[in-house]
Amino acid sequence: MTETAKPAQREPSDKEIRLVIGASSAGTIFEWYDFFIYGTLAYILKDAFYDVDNETLGLLLVWSTFAVGFAFRPIGAILFGFLGDRLGRKYTFLVTVTLMGIATAGVGLIPTVATIGIAAPIIVILLRVIQGLALGGEYGGAAIYVAEHAPPEKRGFYTSFIQASVAGGFVLSIAVVLACRWLIPADDFVAWGWRVPFLLSIILLGISLWMRLKLSESPVFRAMKEAGETARNPFVESFTYPGNKKRIFVALFGITGILTTIWYTAFFSGMSFLRGPMNVDDLTVELLLFVSGLIAMSFYVFVGKWSDRVGRKKPIIIGAALTLVLLFPAFWGLGSLANPGLERAAQETPITVIGPQCETDPFAELFNREQTQCGKALETLTASGVPYTLTEGPNLQLAAGGQPIALDPAWFEDGTARRDGIRSALSEYGFDFSKQQPDAVNLLGIVGLLLGLGMLSALTYGSVAALLSEMFPPKIRYSSMSIPYHIGAGYLGGFLPLIAGVIVASTGNIYSGLWYTWIVVAFGLIVAIWGIPGGPPRDFEDSGDAPPASPVTP
Template structure:
């Protein structure tokens, strides 16, 4: 690779060869794919993980506990951003993200080795949570390292295009997780998969770790970091300087609320909420749902690269703001489109025979470990478990009583177990369905629409964030708002959306969380985000 030390200062023009830039992009993207594979495999196998490590008599609570564990990993990403951002700005970009990918690979393989809760009891979920924390710490350093590394190797006029491969690689990690899961399921009997075969995708992370390390060890340090090191401009305390450098607090605020929060909820809604929506309330066959979502994600990667390249021509801000605006308009219609064709019989039954629950003390606690305290609560718990939409009409009599009407007809209500046959008698079907070819095409089109919106809001982001912050604190300044936004607004999305849907009895209600976050991001980005000038920090350094 071209000797980075030959760069006189970070204001000098760095012209990597085509071979150089291909290697930089390939190694950085591959590591990003593998690291996000490690992180996403947990969400892809959420149902099995719930049974193995978070078993509960309350099916809804089991799902919420799994997504809470998913969120814990995201919750520790900002701490990882602080820790590894500090190391990246002090010690270098290359070796910092070598450490992050190693930590991620070991933690992921560890999840595949933990005995189930049936074997070691409460220790199982505790160990899972600890390993998720390690994954979160590792991921907090990975994205910033890869994004900064590629950005600092890229000429300003092509930075959006080159860094868009890092953004697409995040999606690639999700696609790879689905491919591995589907391949493993196809290669082994169903009983083997359910008992221990699901552990194989976690253990494969050790192989991916070896490949990633081999590729990344071939890389040289970032030329910008090398130049700063030679000139003695390395930040003494990157964390402190990130918040005290003139103008940086405002830039961090905009990066957090106007960029990271908005783009991440769109992407997680498109992929994880889309997958959970199809497999859950729509009762689509698990494999069929995984294939269609994986295909949409794979095809949608092109939008990330296209948007990144477009941002080199029209600026970073416009694709992001446009993507937010369109999302606010089409988010609900795209999910309604999927719901209309994913399981038409179920939709027709819900329309012809709506469920109305009337009762006193009609409270439902989705976190209840055992049985709900009231008859009305037990009824709602069963409807939530079945994925049936319902409306509640309080009776006002204050007694622990409940009446259930399905299509205007009162049914036996004292025993929740009688609900399922009563619903089936009114046309509801709870068998998993494989939609027809036409319906699958409509679902794919809707998911591609969501992927396109994700691509427009996500594709230019690595270049934008790298250009927003000064080089000597760039790793920290970029990573902290990005991982707070993606860690908390995005990481908690599946949990919050599932909770809202469970409490309201409306499979679409969780989308309001996404809509609200995107609205805030749109307003912040539209009115507060200043279009960065590619190479601006380089020019400032040269002038200084």
């Protein structure tokens, strides 16, 4: 094979770079806003679209539908990766942002389950499928577009704005919810006001299209097209190109597996933990996540710029290793600061459950399975954030500090009655189940811990767009980086809220879901140490494990 020289490229002006970064980042923020607003409003959507008596099951069903969107991201990555490598970066992510905006607005128009029955969740699932397909093509397009405009010595810095924009989409979703809460009375917001953030997507879509239509095609893709070097079948070539199978494996587990589980644990698990078992006031949780997320956005830019000096591998290894050490202590700290009374009562008055067949089945109602009374009691305790000790026995008994608690048979016929009854009984022993409003010092501590989790996310995420762009050859770059990224983000990360929720519901330990993150990160760290290229950042053609560039035969 004969070696071809790199296509000559004109250095973009500062104005062009600002437009590229601004338009790509704004579009990414809006698109991730569309995707995350569903998760931000999960606690309302569970009642709007699912008719179940079990509060835990309702939330698991919402997270299941949330996960559906992630499940289709790899398919979107294949489809739009093919189009991006064949037709161009610009027009491909114009299509993805349009699909996302339309699908998101559609969620805001769906009648509730009380109006149209089971059709409501079915329509939501279909729209989440469209969102997942669109998002599968968005990240790769935006990241590559910026990376292919950036000079090599600033690629980490410039692409870090795309990474920060993912967090920005989450922050924007919270900001919009806060604004709606301020403008719409609380009861009205639960009844119909939750639709407004979804419908706002139409306006954001218009802004994003206006900005992105100003962009020109990537100079790298333009040069390849002029030279006739674009891939014929990017999907097939992604798995047949020399060395690419190893790179895809490393990108999947050693990069994406790490970053995505840390990201969703830091933001979504943090939000669910504070709002759920810690019972912190909803508005307070949103304000905490908004402030923490807004500050944390700068961390991604810092790490991206840092990686231009120290290489892409070092921040990821440091972030993953620190996560293994700090993940559980960080959430223990959140628990003690968010609801100190609950933790104190649990220590002073330990709860004991004695009974037969004491196993929880969180999906029992969905599949018409009968759950034991003991299982129902455990489910209520877990959802209330109450730790317990379990002992097998012939009859169901609940005790607080050794004192038996009378169990009303009516509690086991209705989930709300059971929750209210058990909480009322335990409140006499010092357990406080009212909405929590931590004092100023504790709030600062919670923000500090959330920022710590945000920094762990930034270390493992801030340099990734540059790293993945450098790992793969230009002619199949869109497909090669999108496929492992969205398989990892779609399944390892997207299913995290659901998997962690099932683990917690099954074990009764509100911290046990963190083990999923810990195991994925631990495996990913091993792969990252082995497979991520070390040393200073390099273009693909200059990489030590990359084959020499060669012409594409017609």
